[in-house]
Amino acid sequence: MTIPKLVSRPSALTRRGFLTRSAAFGLAAAGASQLSTLDRVSAQEATELKVWLDGEPGTVDAVTKLFETYMQKHPEVKIESTFVGSSLFNPTLVPALNAGEGPAIWMGGTGPGQPAAIIEAGHALDLTPYYCTLGWNEIIPETVVNYTSSGGKLWSVGDSVETTVMFYNKDAFAKNGLEVPTTWAEFTAACETLKGAGFDIPIALGGSDKWPISHWQSMLWGRYAGPEGVDKVMFGDGSWTEEPFVKGTTTLKELNDAGYFGAQPLAELYDDVLAQFWRGDIPMIFTGTWVIGDAVKDLGDGIENFGVFEVPPPVDGTPIYPTEDIGTGWYINSAYDHPDVAADLLNFLLFDTDSRKVLLESGDDVPVGPLALDGVDLPKLTQEVFALTNKYRENGTIHAFLDTVTPASMTDVTYDGLQALLAGQMSPEDFNASVEQAWEAAKAANEQLLPGGVTCSS
Numbered sequence: 001m002t003i004p005k006l007v008s009r010p011s012a013l014t015r016r017g018f019l020t021r022s023a024a025f026g027l028a029a030a031g032a033s034q035l036s037t038l039d040r041v042s043a044q045e046a047t048e049l050k051v052w053l054d055g056e057p058g059t060v061d062a063v064t065k066l067f068e069t070y071m072q073k074h075p076e077v078k079i080e081s082t083f084v085g086s087s088l089f090n091p092t093l094v095p096a097l098n099a100g101e102g103p104a105i106w107m108g109g110t111g112p113g114q115p116a117a118i119i120e121a122g123h124a125l126d127l128t129p130y131y132c133t134l135g136w137n138e139i140i141p142e143t144v145v146n147y148t149s150s151g152g153k154l155w156s157v158g159d160s161v162e163t164t165v166m167f168y169n170k171d172a173f174a175k176n177g178l179e180v181p182t183t184w185a186e187f188t189a190a191c192e193t194l195k196g197a198g199f200d201i202p203i204a205l206g207g208s209d210k211w212p213i214s215h216w217q218s219m220l221w222g223r224y225a226g227p228e229g230v231d232k233v234m235f236g237d238g239s240w241t242e243e244p245f246v247k248g249t250t251t252l253k254e255l256n257d258a259g260y261f262g263a264q265p266l267a268e269l270y271d272d273v274l275a276q277f278w279r280g281d282i283p284m285i286f287t288g289t290w291v292i293g294d295a296v297k298d299l300g301d302g303i304e305n306f307g308v309f310e311v312p313p314p315v316d317g318t319p320i321y322p323t324e325d326i327g328t329g330w331y332i333n334s335a336y337d338h339p340d341v342a343a344d345l346l347n348f349l350l351f352d353t354d355s356r357k358v359l360l361e362s363g364d365d366v367p368v369g370p371l372a373l374d375g376v377d378l379p380k381l382t383q384e385v386f387a388l389t390n391k392y393r394e395n396g397t398i399h400a401f402l403d404t405v406t407p408a409s410m411t412d413v414t415y416d417g418l419q420a421l422l423a424g425q426m427s428p429e430d431f432n433a434s435v436e437q438a439w440e441a442a443k444a445a446n447e448q449l450l451p452g453g454v455t456c457s458s
Contacts, residue, residue, distance in 0.1 A: 046076055046078065047076060047077045047078070047338050047341050048078050048080065049077060049078065049079050049080070049104045049105070049336075049338070049341060049342060049345065050079075050080045050081075050082070050103040050104050050105075051067070051079060051080070051081045051082070051103055051104065051105045051106070051345075052081075052082050052084045052090065052093070052102075052103040052105070052106040052107065053081055053082065053083050053084065053107055054083075054084070054085075054086060054107045054328060055083040055084075055085075055086065056083055056085065056086065057082075057083050058083070059083045061362065061364045061365075062358050062359050062362035062364045062365065063081075063349065063359075063364065063365065064081050065358070066348070066349055066355050066358060066359075067079045067081055067345075067349075069355075070345060070348050070349070073348075077341060077345075079345070082103070089108065089109050090106075090108070093106060093108065093118075094117065094118065094121075094123075097118065097121070097123040097333065097335075098121070100335060102123070102333055102335075103333060104332065104333050104336040104338075104342050105330060105331065105332055105333070105336075105342050105345065105346070106330075106331050106333070107159075107328050107329070107330055107331075108156070108328065108329055108331055109328065109329070109404070110147055110148050110156060110158060110326060110328070110329040111404045111405045111406070111449070112405070112406065112407045112408075112442075112447050112448055112449055115155065115156070115329070115331075116450070118331070119150070119155050122334055123333060123334055123335070124155045124156070124331050124332070124333075124334060125155075125331070125332040125333065125334040125336070125339055125342075126153045126154070126155070126334075127153075127154040127155065127156070127157065127332065127343070128152075128153050128154045128454055128456075130343040130346075130347070131145075131154045131454060131456070132454075132456035132457075134343070134347050134351070135351075136157070136347075136351060137454070137456050139351060139368075139369040139370065140157070140158065140368055140369050141368060141369055142453075143397065144158040144161075144326055144368045144369075145158070145452065145453065145454055146452040146453055147326060147405075147449075147452060148326075148329050148452070149452035149453060149454050150450040150451065150452050151450075152453065152454060152455065153454065154454050155329075155331065156329030156330055156331045157329060157330040157346055157350055158326040158328075158329050158368050159326065159327065159328050159329060159330055159350065159365065159367060159368060160326065160327035160328055160365045160366055160367070160368075161324050161325065161326050161327065161366060161368055162288050162289060162290060162324070162325060162326075162327050162400060162401075163288065163289055163322060163323055163324045163385060163389055163400055164215050164218075164219065164286060164287060164288045164289075164323045164400045165286070165289070165308045165309065165310060165311075165323075165385055165388060166284055166285070166286050166308060166309050166310070166311050167277065167284065167285050167286075167287060167291070167306060167307070167308050168180070168283060168284045168306065168307055168308070168309065169277070169280055169282075169283045169284070169305060169306060170305050170306060170307050171280070171305050172194065172197075172199070172280065172283035173190075173283065175197075176193050176194060176197050177193075178190050178193060178194075180307070180309045181309070181312050182312055183312050183313075183316060184312050184313065184314050184315075184316065186312065187311065187312050188255075188258070188260075190202075191203065191255075191258070191260040192258075194283050194284075195259060195260070199281075199282065199283055200262055200263065201261065201262035201265075201268075201273065201276070201281075201282045202259075202260045202261075202262075202282070202283060202284060203255075203260050203261055203282070203283075203284045203285065203286065204261075204268075204273035204274065204276065204277050204282045204284065204285035204287075205261040205262070205265040205268065205270075205273065205285075206265075206268050206269055206270030206271070206272070206273045206274070207261070207265040207266040207267075207268060207418075207419060207422060208266055208267060208268055208269050208270075209269055209270045210415040210416075210418065210419060211270075211403060211415065212270050212287070213252075213415075213418040213419070213422065214401070214402060214403045214411075214414060214415065214418060215286060215287070215288075215400065215401070216252050216255075216286060217248070217249070217252060217402065217414070217418060218323065218398070218399050218400055218401055218402040218403070219286070219311065219323050219398070219400070220248035220249070220251050220252055220314065221244070221245050221248040221249075221398075221402065222248075222321055222323065222398025222399060223248065223311075223313060223314055223315075223318070223320075223321060223398070224244035224245065224247045224248040224251075224314065224315065225242070225244035225245060225248070226244075226318075226319075226321065226396070226398070227321060227396040227397065227398055228396075229242075229244055230398060230399065233245075233439075234405070234406075234448070234449060235449065235451060239436055240432050240435045240436040240439055241429075241432045241433055241436045245432055246428055246429060246432050247314075248314075249421065249428035249431055249432055250428040251314050252418075252421070252422075253421055253422065253428055256421075256422045261422075265422060266419055266422060266423060273285065274287070274291060278295055278298070278299060278306075280305075286311065288400065289382060289385050292363075292379055292381050292382050292385075293363040293379075295381075296379045296381070303379070303380075303381060304380070306381060307381070307384060308381065308384050308385055308388060309388070310322070310388055310392065319392070319395040319396075320392045320395060321392065321395050321396055321397055321398040322388070322389045322392050322393060322395075322397050322398075323397065323398055323399065323400035324389070324397045324398075324399075324400055325399055325400045325401045325404055325405065326368065330346055330349075330350070332346070350367050351367070353372060356372070357372065357375075357376055360373075360376055360378070361376055361377050361378070373386070402414075403415070405449060406439070406442075406448075407438075407439075407442035407447040407448060408447075409438055409441065409442050409447065410435060410438040410439050410442050412438075413434055413435060413437075413438040414435055414438075417431045417434050417435065418431070
């Protein structure tokens, strides 16, 4: 089967914004080599380049500092960067592009929705020539290209991969004689032990915010169905009502009914339970690496009391599939008069060895592809996540955030249904049926992802 491509939607990634993103597809010890700049950047011509960035006005981050470095190298280029909010699908973008007033480069989502409309309208530049001639094809993993291309053309440069793992309190485990669980039986036994030790909430959830529940759904559906099973539904003739997905939903409900998320997980806000986790009041939380940066700043040496592990397979003998998804994509406006300059800037920002090191160390962004980690100053907890992901990567990866790669209409049904499931108002079978119904309706409206992939001629 052809592995596909994502084309966008109001994403749950807006909740994370520019928080620490510490996982990347295809991490390797070898670093990406610095690429040469385009010959066509003229030192004779002043070139203005507007960039719309994900983030809030007044934000200063590694990206804007790298823009300053680029302008020092190329004084003929003037970059004007604007932060346009934390939403990956800026509502002002399409009107600006339609009016011919849009940016030369923008950051945006890569799931079903806005990018598809932008691509169909001809606003997004085909980046395939740069991908093939500048060596991006040797750096960007195929799994990322499949999510940023369609019709054999690359439309955006995928960026900032995020992953989810189980964070745990080492002291709470040690005091209760617990080791990191390696089987599902050991995992549920640890939850029972922690309940018995007086932890009212063994695993923080934050179900009031809805999206944290979908992290569990994404992981469990992927664990039962495997990467191929998920792809069969998203890009083939599969159904969310098939047995592996119903089993995943059932397991989620069983964890809840056993009290492992606490007595009232739907009344808890994510930020509140996350704070309780770092205080030591809750021993575990399944979340993403974006939480590490702030925790390191707030806890200091106290961060050493926390570790991470992969949730064991719910079915004995099945593999662990790391959970990963890209956070955003970089697009170039097809109407921009100097596309080679825009491509050269992206080349410097995302593929230059020194730039990638700056981005990685800043915690603002982690470029996709092989990263040179030697000499890079990373929190120990982040290094542990890298090691876990690399250990199991050969098994294949599954989505960390199905809510970012499915149509908005389906995600709305999923969010509400997950809360109903945990509240006992919906059975696993009924939940999956409702998701499938929304999925079929979205497909009928051509709102699903499109098959992707790019081939460079030799």
